Amino acid sequence: MTGTVTTERPWVQEMVVVHRIFRRESRHLHDLIGAVRPGDTARAGLLAGLAREYIEGLHNHHTSEDELLWPKLLARVDLDAELVLRMEQQHQVVDAGLRELERLLAAWAGTPAEPQRDALVGALAQHRRDLLEHLDEEERHVLPLIEEHLTVAEWNALGEHARSKTPKEKQLLMLGALLEDATPEETARFMARLPFPVRLLWKTVGRRSYNKQMAAVRTP
Template identity: 50%
Template sequence: MNTDTLPAARSFTHSMVVIHRGLRRESRVLAELVGATRPGDVRRAGAIAAHLSDYLVGLHNHHHGEDELIWPTLLSRVDLDADIVLRMEAQHAKVAATIERLRGLVGPWTRSADAAARDALAAALAEHRAVLVEHLDDEEAHLLPLAERHLTEAEWNAQGDHFAEHTPKTKLLTLLGVVLEDATPQERTEILAGLPAPARAVWRLYGARHHARRMRRLREDVRTSRTGTALAALTGVGITYVGLSYLLDPMGTAPGFGLPAWPEGDAAAWLNLKGVRDLATGLTVFALLAAGRREALGWVMLAFATIPAGDMLTIFAHRGSTATALGVHGLTSAAVLASGLLLVRAARRR
């Protein structure tokens, strides 16, 4: 066997790099979400504040495990490198101070959602992120190599049990999702392998989908997305109905299209082809709705808007019903286009 093709064994401290990746992302995204919240939107503020609370609990308990289990053990075994551990302790204190400031600011903002409270919280989150990222960078560069030399894998992994013991069970799935979200497939496999079998089963059967839905709702403009989704759903229902009508009663349905004439006899098979096209269009909308792929649905709706627009222009070109061209096909194209724009815009504002 060619050993050059085998992946290099990871250090037992690599899990910390994956955890830090999630903390960096959430500290950035939370600041963006708070800053983008419209004044007076108490519901949106409450949703973001709930996730901020979970994030702060996770970060506090993560650092508490290091304070209790890692720093004392390292200080008892190192000499010249003790300054690294002492620096980690000092950085934890700075991060803890920013956490307390955030907890003091999030309550007033949640109750009022006014611009001043929002801006104060966003500024505090930016300060928190700066202090946190400085610590995470320093820890990865200097503390992890030190831990690899002076701690056993079992001593290092004791942090996981400490975290699970001190974190409310209702928050564990959310915080696991935060860690796994940007993990590579190999990292995800390794982290899940370290969990008890029941925990792995709960994550795979429920937790992963729950976390994805929660983050999707949190990071998108919910009201804009709901409007776009409603328009898409109505479009899906409408076009599916039209498609079935052309398949079941083509000659009875065709006059409503707006053209001055339509195929008859064997040529009426073209009406069935239109029915298949419309039915497939509606089913595509429902498939993307069911999968929760709002951004993909938005782009598809933008593409689908060309269908009724083309139908409208075809009616004009053949001197059909102007009222039907504008009132049915034109309005349908505008609604589909609006749905696509709203869904894409909402996704881009995550």
């Protein structure tokens, strides 16, 4: 016997959990920014900062896919190349929307008047439509291809690349975002990957800190 054959496949549900962050936060940003009163610079500044973190997180998520996922799939799934190319094109649409959000955020945060707010809310609504179209199709059609054509090591490398873009001081916040809507099984799988000190820190400090921050942000 010269080697061991393994049937282990990538845990693609991980991407569904990550996508929930963007689904949830894109909705919250639209609704919360739409509720900001004209002239409320403190609230505008808080939400603008949150929106910029969201934009950076989504950009990093898509960049990881562009660099580590699509090239591998294109080389291995000839019959589905059109689908992969469509995913890349949807990334371009979402990225253009994020750049527009950055432009409108700068105008609104500096002068939180009604016209600037409403323009931003309209752009957030369009962004969410574009994003959900992409996420829905990716989960429905691309995740099965990943499960079939990528190794566990290749899949894990994609996750590590995305996590490496998260500053250390934001990692507990990101963990909270991942776990907020996770099922018990999903939570157990994420927590099992963490070193014991990190799990302890989350249970003693991180979870309470995350809930406090979210309560402050999501209370108009």
